[in-house]
Amino acid sequence: xxxxxxxxxxxxxxxxxxxxxxxxxxAVVSSAVLxxxxxxxxxxxxxPTRPKGLEDISLTVNGITYSLAVxxxxxxxxxxxxxxxxxxxxxxxxxxxxxxxxVILEGKAVYSCSQLAVWLDGKKITTVEGLASSGDxxxxxxxxxxxxxxxxxxxxxxxxxxxxxLLSRNLxxxxxDVQRALTGNLCRCSNYNGIVEAVLAxxx
Amino acid sequence: MKAFANKNATSIRExxxxxxxxxxxxxxxxxxxxxxxxxxxxxxTPEVLVNLKTIPGLDKIRQQSGAVSIGPLVPVAxxxxxxxxxxxxxxxxxxxxxxxxxxxxNVGTVGGNLCQRPRCWYYRGPFRCxxxxxxxCYAPMGENRYHAILGGGPSFIVHPSDLAPxxxxxxxxxxxxxxxxxxxxxxxxxxxxxxxxxxxENILRPDEILTEILIPLPAPGTRxxxxxxxxxxxxxxxxxxxxxxxxxxxxxxxxxxxxxGGVAPIPWRSHEAEAALIGRPLDATTAAxxxxxxxxPAQPLRDNAYKVALSRAIIRGALLRLI
Numbered sequence: 001x002x003x004x005x006x007x008x009x010x011x012x013x014x015x016x017x018x019x020x021x022x023x024x025x026x027a028v029v030s031s032a033v034l035x036x037x038x039x040x041x042x043x044x045x046x047x048p049t050r051p052k053g054l055e056d057i058s059l060t061v062n063g064i065t066y067s068l069a070v071x072x073x074x075x076x077x078x079x080x081x082x083x084x085x086x087x088x089x090x091x092x093x094x095x096x097x098x099x100x101x102x103v104i105l106e107g108k109a110v111y112s113c114s115q116l117a118v119w120l121d122g123k124k125i126t127t128v129e130g131l132a133s134s135g136d137x138x139x140x141x142x143x144x145x146x147x148x149x150x151x152x153x154x155x156x157x158x159x160x161x162x163x164x165x166l167l168s169r170n171l172x173x174x175x176x177d178v179q180r181a182l183t184g185n186l187c188r189c190s191n192y193n194g195i196v197e198a199v200l201a202x203x204x
Numbered sequence: 205m206k207a208f209a210n211k212n213a214t215s216i217r218e219x220x221x222x223x224x225x226x227x228x229x230x231x232x233x234x235x236x237x238x239x240x241x242x243x244x245x246x247x248x249t250p251e252v253l254v255n256l257k258t259i260p261g262l263d264k265i266r267q268q269s270g271a272v273s274i275g276p277l278v279p280v281a282x283x284x285x286x287x288x289x290x291x292x293x294x295x296x297x298x299x300x301x302x303x304x305x306x307x308x309x310n311v312g313t314v315g316g317n318l319c320q321r322p323r324c325w326y327y328r329g330p331f332r333c334x335x336x337x338x339x340x341c342y343a344p345m346g347e348n349r350y351h352a353i354l355g356g357g358p359s360f361i362v363h364p365s366d367l368a369p370x371x372x373x374x375x376x377x378x379x380x381x382x383x384x385x386x387x388x389x390x391x392x393x394x395x396x397x398x399x400x401x402x403x404x405e406n407i408l409r410p411d412e413i414l415t416e417i418l419i420p421l422p423a424p425g426t427r428x429x430x431x432x433x434x435x436x437x438x439x440x441x442x443x444x445x446x447x448x449x450x451x452x453x454x455x456x457x458x459x460x461x462x463x464x465g466g467v468a469p470i471p472w473r474s475h476e477a478e479a480a481l482i483g484r485p486l487d488a489t490t491a492a493x494x495x496x497x498x499x500x501p502a503q504p505l506r507d508n509a510y511k512v513a514l515s516r517a518i519i520r521g522a523l524l525r526l527i
Contacts, residue, residue, distance in 0.1 A: 053207060053209065055210065071207065072207070073205040073208060094244065095241050096241060099305070105311075108281075109306055111307045115311070116210065119210075183305050183438040183439045184308065185305075
């Protein structure tokens, strides 16, 4: 896996729990894909190892293009979380029902648990991390904070992405438009009214 | 999910020949909204997935002389938003608009909606039921509130598609392509009862795929609608649904097609309801009679008699929209 463009800012100093875990994840994944680190003498005699059945794809996620080798059975949600360290996308039901894994694929909200990464060669994806890629929160995210739209928070990134897909094609949706656009995102805390208020506020 | 190989088909010929090359081991897949779920649950364990989305040209809506051609890869959301389809085929567009959720409508295809597998909890759950090669259907003795009231036996699944009743009401045809050639049939004949095949809902052979849906332009005076009754207002399968297409002339019903979803193992055309309308004015009385007639052959199970009353009500309600 290699990033052709690196735009994420590293924290200036110190180690965060999330940063540590994310780094560990990437290290483990890299070694799984590239094989064990070899000494210089071994490297000359052993062929490069690569698990069978991997397919090379290129994904552009939040403006960064990644070259990846994926198993056909890996879902986009799994690749985002386990291989790119983008854990803002959540997996709830893993069955295309709850909406926690919603991302924007080529401008449209989709369930990333129900997309195989191998199908997405060359596609553009926006995850919740992409909403604040410059470091400033998206107006939607600010509205979610102001309207207490997150309770337990597990569905929040999916709700944000469905709302973002709506606002990118309809700048001033009605309340009914918002409710309709969010029907594929379940909230077990049942904070639907707060979420709808937040989206409406962000659209003003 | 068990490991499999993904093969991107670049033509219909290549797709069907890939399917024929791996008998019993390959499955066609489009958006995967249904099949990926079955694979995660271990209901289907293909060794090869033939990806149909890479076949060019199957995602188009085309107006032809006397008909509109729908590619099987057209996303459901595109049907729901199509002005052309709305002008000619309101039932089709209304059905598309109430399928699943926005995320699924954005990717889920017309062909996939027609070919989706049943939602029966015994079929989806860890039960070796009749439909999965087992000995018997659990529904008659088990939890059967969502099961068939018509056409059931020996399996009591209900067909989950919303587009199928609408398209059959609109007299659509389906083109099927396989390694031994193409055939075009009325969509109504695409679906089969469990007495014909207890493990499949349609006539597709393992090396065949749906390649086109053709909807004839309706004769003047035709109106159509789709009523889907769910337990919640959105994001659910139909408890019961009805598609009605009625042509009236001089205050009388000249032609009627009434097709129900959620009541039978196939989209259920009610010839009884249609006969109750032909030659008579469409009004509150005949609409109610059509509902009553449609339910005369119903045989509810222990927990689904409510579907009989619900069916009567929504047939009447749908017909009243068309007056």
